[in-house]
Amino acid sequence: MEKQIGFRRNIYLNWLNATAAICAETSDLRELRTRLDPIVAEQIESQANRQVAITILLTIWVKTAERHHDLQHEAVTLFAQSRTASDRIWLHYGLSLLAYPFFRQGMVTIGQLLRHRDAIGTRDVAQRLVSTMGPLGGLQKATDRLIFSLRNWGLLVNTPAHATYAAQRLSTTTPAVEHWMLEAALAAHPAQDLPFADLVRLPELFPFHIALGIDDIRQTKRFEVQRQGMGWDMVRLAEVA
Template sequence: MRKRIGISRNINLGWLNKAAELYISGKDEKEIIDALDEYLSLEIKSPTNLKKTRGILMNIWGRDVEGRERIKKIAIELLKTGKNENILLGHWCLMLVAYPVFTDICSIIGKMDRQRFHITNRDIKNKMFDLWGERSTLYHSIDKNIKTLKDIGVLDTLPKNRYGINRYNIENKKGIILIAYTLTYIKEKLYISTMELNNSPEFFPFEYNITIDILEDSNIFSIDRFGGELVVSR
């Protein structure tokens, strides 16, 4: 089955914060849609582009999806800390679970960064075409995802068509729990090793340390030993 592309418009941190604010305030889905339309219309004049942008924000924040309740709950707690790195992480995790294309792009960038390769638009696109197949909608979506990563403060443009990465240190224990929980969700495995949790390319801009003590204290995860290594499941 062909995967859906999903993200067709770039989004910025201000829009994500507004969508989160409306959801946290307790508004229902229609109220959030109406409020987002009014808010976005100040910056987006095209009705088609406004509708697409609002739809993306609704998929990330505005709608509840079965199985993602805990992720959103912890994300809200992080946003309420008021710290930039925690706010970004909360949005990031909800974007990962909402849009597989965003997850794959982040994974590709993270692997390139880990291997110390230059991060370029061309190389990201080539690797995404290998995963998804070469189609025009994907080509357009990759550009919008990269623009989003720039707009939310993760990527910077460097000379020679390369990108640099801004790093964010996560010390909040709930943030660390959210990273672990999100990874167990998107990986769709029965279990995941602690080494994989701490070296996930999907979380390339974040610096963090997931420890067994933090996971055990959360009362969310099961910790076992398999094949000589510690593994985590939820």
């Protein structure tokens, strides 16, 4: 059952940054594992557990290219060009949405809960995930690891209440990063198209402030926009030639 979860280790931000930086130099999995091992070893002593964590890192930053080549390739480029630590988090998060359906469902769940309250607890998230996904083995531990990772990335912050966390929203001054995130979110979404108003308010995008408007979307080749009845602008990913 845990294979359906996949994201089953605490994932540290410095690991993700190292993985992305090395990906700009090589895509060789053996070399990546060799170079990441001493970095991950700073937190994990067990070699077997290190390999699990490294597999997650490579699934996020390398193996996403198997189904989303252009998005992964651009993420590597944007990471190399990034001017702020915040922009890098957008990229790690977007690739995680693409890499792990469980990660995405966890983010959807957290985003939905935060629409009705100011903070969430791990138990709240786990209970909602059980109702959505069923009683998967290891679900509670996997939820703990999701929450830990988001806290480490700076996307959830402690509140005065015990084991309760509030969202920390990030902004970017780099439009290309926003465009990329919307494309990643739509590519990970089960629907082929969405109203623009729904796209920019997807619950899984709860940690991010999206400033793009529909005119920005129309001006990019990433998306196709179709005006429908009731004034809805439906957005879908542009077909790759």
